[in-house]
Amino acid sequence: MYRRTFAEINLDHLAHNIRVLQTSFPDAPFLCPMVKANAYGHGDVQLARFLETLGIKHLGVCLIEEGLLLRHFGVKAEILVFRGFDREGAEKIIQYRMTPVVTTWEQIDHLEEVAKSPVNIHLKFDTGMNRLGFRPEEAQKLYERLWQNKKIRVKALVTHLYNGEDAISDQGNSADQLRRLHQASEIFKPFEIFSHALNSAGILNLLKLRKEHKAEHPLLLQNWGLRPGLMIYGYNPVPGVNCDLKPVMSLKSVVNTFRHLKAGETVSYGGTWKAKQDSVIAVVPIGYADGYHRILSNQSHALFNGVRVPLVGNICMDYLMLDVTEAVRGKDLVQYKDQEVVLFGQDSFGNFLSPEELAGKAKSITWEMLTSVGERVPRVYTGADASFVIENVGGE
Ligand SMILES: Cc1ncc(COP(=O)(O)O)c(C=O)c1O
Known part of the structure; x- marks a missing residue:
């Protein structure tokens, strides 16, 4: 990978x-x-x-x-x-x-x-x-x-x-x-x-x-x-019915680079988001070609080091950008090298961001958020039986 x-x-x-x-x-x-x-x-x-x-x-x-x-x-x-x-x-x-x-x-x-x-x-x-x-x-x-x-x-x-x-x-x-x-x-x-x-x-x-x-x-x-x-796959489509289901998929990436913006500068195609203050932007290598719907531009959030941060600017084919200014304030960015980002699902701190929330903002449904995840996104299997899945996919 x-x-x-x-x-x-x-x-x-x-x-x-x-x-x-x-x-x-x-x-x-x-x-x-x-x-x-x-x-x-x-x-x-x-x-x-x-x-x-x-x-x-x-x-x-x-x-x-x-x-x-x-x-x-x-x-x-x-x-x-x-x-x-x-x-x-x-x-x-x-x-x-x-x-x-x-x-x-x-x-x-x-x-x-x-x-x-x-x-x-x-x-x-x-x-x-x-x-x-x-x-x-x-x-x-x-x-x-x-x-x-x-x-x-x-x-x-x-x-x-x-x-x-x-x-x-x-x-x-x-x-x-x-x-x-x-x-x-x-x-x-x-x-x-x-x-x-x-x-x-x-x-x-x-x-x-x-x-x-x-x-x-x-x-x-x-x-x-x-x-x-x-x-x-872990989601309950009927509000108000209790059922103990656990979400199976988490969509994850790792920050590509951080950009330092001056107040007034904009982010991504068309400059649809303008920094109100000097800002730190995390560039994340996942875009609409991976199934992260472009309609979520300036609408959604992601989990960055356990914190919900806003997605800013237009989503590109291969990238999206997050405003992490508050999440990293006062910290040396070196400590966020290879920082994991969760687009939906569970992070390593136990926080959860639901694809249902993204679906609501994208005028879509949870089914579509899951099935949209693109072919070029590798699936990584975890859990006690992951090795079975990885090793035992043999042909007839
Ligand atoms: C014929 C049929 N049965 C069952 C299902 C499963 O539906 P759901 O994902 O809502 O459980 C579908 C999904 O579209 C379907 O087309």
Whole structure:
């Protein structure tokens, strides 16, 4: 690493978050961590291999390509491919023993055409997201087509909450979502197989319902399978629901240089920040090309030697600047040589700066802050099992 900018991935925290799920839902019919989008930026091959050691048997990806990568690096777990596929994709899915989440009649045709022996599928229904999946009215026809089908075995039914954050409420969109979930539960019954529906928000709301001992609620209608994404990476998307999650990723860098500015001088392109006093500016080698959103220019903070300091001036492609005047006042700058900076996550003093805070300022969401962390930022794995991840990523 010639530029010391990296994303630290704490495997102990990931293991903790998985344990929270495993102990909270010991009877879940299905626990499928979502490792799509490079495991939300955390490194999909490494995390998939590690999740397998925690007893995880299913992993969710969006693209066939993502599944192929996992197989190439020796991941043995069942891989669910959520995005759909054409005929060629069907061949790859079968060849690499992945499980397609089927969302159209055309996909059923493709599988029947290419399958030489029965292929297991999950069948997805649309309950209001209006993105992918069969309409509930199609359930009967699907049942007739797939019941005792020689090429296709339906192993599970799938749906996705479009308003999971608000899944408990019975107002507005939430009322509509709950009505549709209720309807889905009904049409799923003849299939006599398990179904999965819950993302992190759904899971956290379910925990809340259980604590409140509310028995009559569509989330409790059946033992839904779980597809957690954000929460396994340590973030809770439902305000007001308590759950002991630990953040997995910290985005870090090391100060490149310090600049001494006279009052009135400006920083970075366009001179959008002007020093009100003689100032010390830390130049940090991470920029928007690394996924630190430019919209945060003059908006956000970072942790510098345990202190929150403001980001000043426009964020560049490869750099951003911090006003560290107060943090270093009266000190010799020599002591800050190679000073670590935390852009989000935890510093060595135990301070925490949340990507949720950055997301709020960037008019974004935590999911986007994590998945934005760029390809040229190395992922550094820490925790008791880090050596397993580093040493055991072998090819098939
Ligand atoms: C089909 C599906 N299931 C589960 C998830 C996980 O969602 P979350 O990260 O909110 O837990 C996603 C994420 O986008 C998804 O598309």
